[in-house]
Amino acid sequence: MTAPRTLYDKIWDDHVVDRSEDGTCLLYIDRHLVHEVTSPQAFEGLRMSGRKVRAPEKTIAVPDHNVPTTAGRDKHIDNEESRIQVEALDKNANDFGINYYPVNDIRQGIVHIVGPEQGWTLPGMTVVCGDSHTATHGAFGALAHGIGTSEVEHVLATQTLIQKKSKNMKVEITGKLRPGVTAKDITLSVIGATGTAGGTGYVIEYCGEAIRDLSMEGRMTVCNMAIEGGARAGLIAPDEKTFEYVKGRPHAPKGAAWEAALAYWKTLYTDEGAHFDKVVTIKGEDIAPVVTWGTSPEDVLPITGSVPAPEDFTGGKVEAARRSLDYMGLTPGMKLTDIKIDAVFIGSCTNGRIEDLRAAAAILKGKKIAPGVRGMVVPGSGLVRAQAEEEGLAQIFIDAGFEWRLAGCSMCLAMNPDQLAPGERCASTSNRNFEGRQGFKGRTHLMSPAMAAAAAVTGHLTDVREMMTETV
Numbered sequence: 001m002t003a004p005r006t007l008y009d010k011i012w013d014d015h016v017v018d019r020s021e022d023g024t025c026l027l028y029i030d031r032h033l034v035h036e037v038t039s040p041q042a043f044e045g046l047r048m049s050g051r052k053v054r055a056p057e058k059t060i061a062v063p064d065h066n067v068p069t070t071a072g073r074d075k076h077i078d079n080e081e082s083r084i085q086v087e088a089l090d091k092n093a094n095d096f097g098i099n100y101y102p103v104n105d106i107r108q109g110i111v112h113i114v115g116p117e118q119g120w121t122l123p124g125m126t127v128v129c130g131d132s133h134t135a136t137h138g139a140f141g142a143l144a145h146g147i148g149t150s151e152v153e154h155v156l157a158t159q160t161l162i163q164k165k166s167k168n169m170k171v172e173i174t175g176k177l178r179p180g181v182t183a184k185d186i187t188l189s190v191i192g193a194t195g196t197a198g199g200t201g202y203v204i205e206y207c208g209e210a211i212r213d214l215s216m217e218g219r220m221t222v223c224n225m226a227i228e229g230g231a232r233a234g235l236i237a238p239d240e241k242t243f244e245y246v247k248g249r250p251h252a253p254k255g256a257a258w259e260a261a262l263a264y265w266k267t268l269y270t271d272e273g274a275h276f277d278k279v280v281t282i283k284g285e286d287i288a289p290v291v292t293w294g295t296s297p298e299d300v301l302p303i304t305g306s307v308p309a310p311e312d313f314t315g316g317k318v319e320a321a322r323r324s325l326d327y328m329g330l331t332p333g334m335k336l337t338d339i340k341i342d343a344v345f346i347g348s349c350t351n352g353r354i355e356d357l358r359a360a361a362a363i364l365k366g367k368k369i370a371p372g373v374r375g376m377v378v379p380g381s382g383l384v385r386a387q388a389e390e391e392g393l394a395q396i397f398i399d400a401g402f403e404w405r406l407a408g409c410s411m412c413l414a415m416n417p418d419q420l421a422p423g424e425r426c427a428s429t430s431n432r433n434f435e436g437r438q439g440f441k442g443r444t445h446l447m448s449p450a451m452a453a454a455a456a457v458t459g460h461l462t463d464v465r466e467m468m469t470e471t472v
């Protein structure tokens with residue numbers, strides 16, 4: 001009898017190619033996703049040493065971070081640095097013969113949205129990318145995490161990665177969520193409870209009824225922010241919803257291969273009695289719609305709360321809170337719902353999928369964005385964009401006064417022209433609220449798509465539940 005294993009243990013064991021005495025392993029990599037920011041030097045390294053990409057059929061590239069989200073971007077990109085990175089990816093994809101979705105391809109989009117959408121991401125796989133939010137793919141029961149540029153080169157050349165195993169952590173969300181509470185509220189609330197270092201050294205398995213009840217897109221939102229919680233990766237055991245989502249996608253197995261894959265995928269769960277080194281349990285019914293008030297993703301509170309004071313914290317957090325509040329221009333004690341906003345960003349690999357756009361559009365239908373507030377909707381991929389147009393969501397956004405953009409990372413990190421002006425405050429569906437993340441001196445409040453839409457309508461942070469009776 002083998003000892004009971006966690007889902008992470010199983011995927012790990014199935015991918016070990018070699019093991020050294022100190023436990024460091026060489027892992028086989030099933031999928032290597034590539035974007036334009038962290039890959040140019042890696043390809044250059046291959047070129048200089050005369051090596052090829054070992055498994056071009058398992059390597060998938062797409063430009064996303066630097067691409068403008070306005071028409072004409074396939075002809076010209078104004079920013080010199082961005083243009084160089086995107087052109088380098090074009091050339092590298094072509095020279096090395098890897099799968100590629102260029103800017104003018106409808107399948108182009110944020111790498112973490114494109115991978116699952118095209119069926120590249122499958123249960124039980126190891127998935128890496130030179131990008132921290134690779135954790136997103138863990139929603140399929142894959143071991144998925146970010147790697148550095150030198151590791152990108154290593155994976156390109158060998159289809160393997162040198163890794164030390166992390167510890168196992170379980171995050172269980174029990175019971176049902178209350179109305180107006182979404183996957184984004186779960187993932188932010190977990191970080192609020194554990195802190196940004198709570199997951200350091202661990203791979204998190206999210207489980208419990210509230211996680212099971214989520215759609216695949218919701219599960220991607222949860223896993224996406226495992227990295228903000230400090231974890232190496234986050235994953236969720238695959239189930240019927242996972243198989244249903246994957247089935248028929250362009251790169252999913254077909255016919256007999258599908259049956260064989262399915263039989264394997266059904267073994268991918270944590271065995272009864274398997275050991276977790278750390279366990280966190282949160283009741284689903286205790287989770288409220290939340291927003292961040294500070295410059296760390298752990299600075300999160302229910303929307304019904306007030307801006308905290310530095311004295312509410314202890315140790316190093318006192319000074320951190322003081323600095324956060326100063327940067328964010330907030331006074332302790334003020335109600336969160338009194339915080340006025342200048343901009344709304346709906347998009348990113350956290351919340352740029354079709355269900356996110358549906359949730360925002362449901363709030364915005366027949367309403368207008370508040371005077372003086374600018375809003376931008378950036379679909380996560382060209383296919384999400386097309387779907388939203390077909391469903392009439394795009395028209396709802398446009399009628400409400402939002403800009404309807406082309407796919408990319410956009411104002412999630414402001415590497416392209418989509419940026420906040422200094423001092424501007426944004427209700428954002430993205431995953432990071434660091435100083436200047438959305439533009440120099442820009443201020444970010446993270447929240448769900450429905451909450452961002454509600455804020456757009458009122459012009460200040462808003463409890464979406466107050467608007468729901470009108471829409472549901």
Ligand SMILES: CC(C)[C@H](C(=O)O)[C@@H](O)C(=O)O
Pocket residue numbers: 037038065130131132133146413
């Ligand atoms: C540019 C890239 C390396 C970066 C990451 O790794 O996460 C980006 O995607 C981000 O979200 O900050």
Ligand code: SF4
Pocket residue numbers: 064065110112131133348349350408409412413430431
């Ligand atoms: S959408 Fe944001 S978080 Fe996701 S990959 Fe792009 S920049 Fe990183």
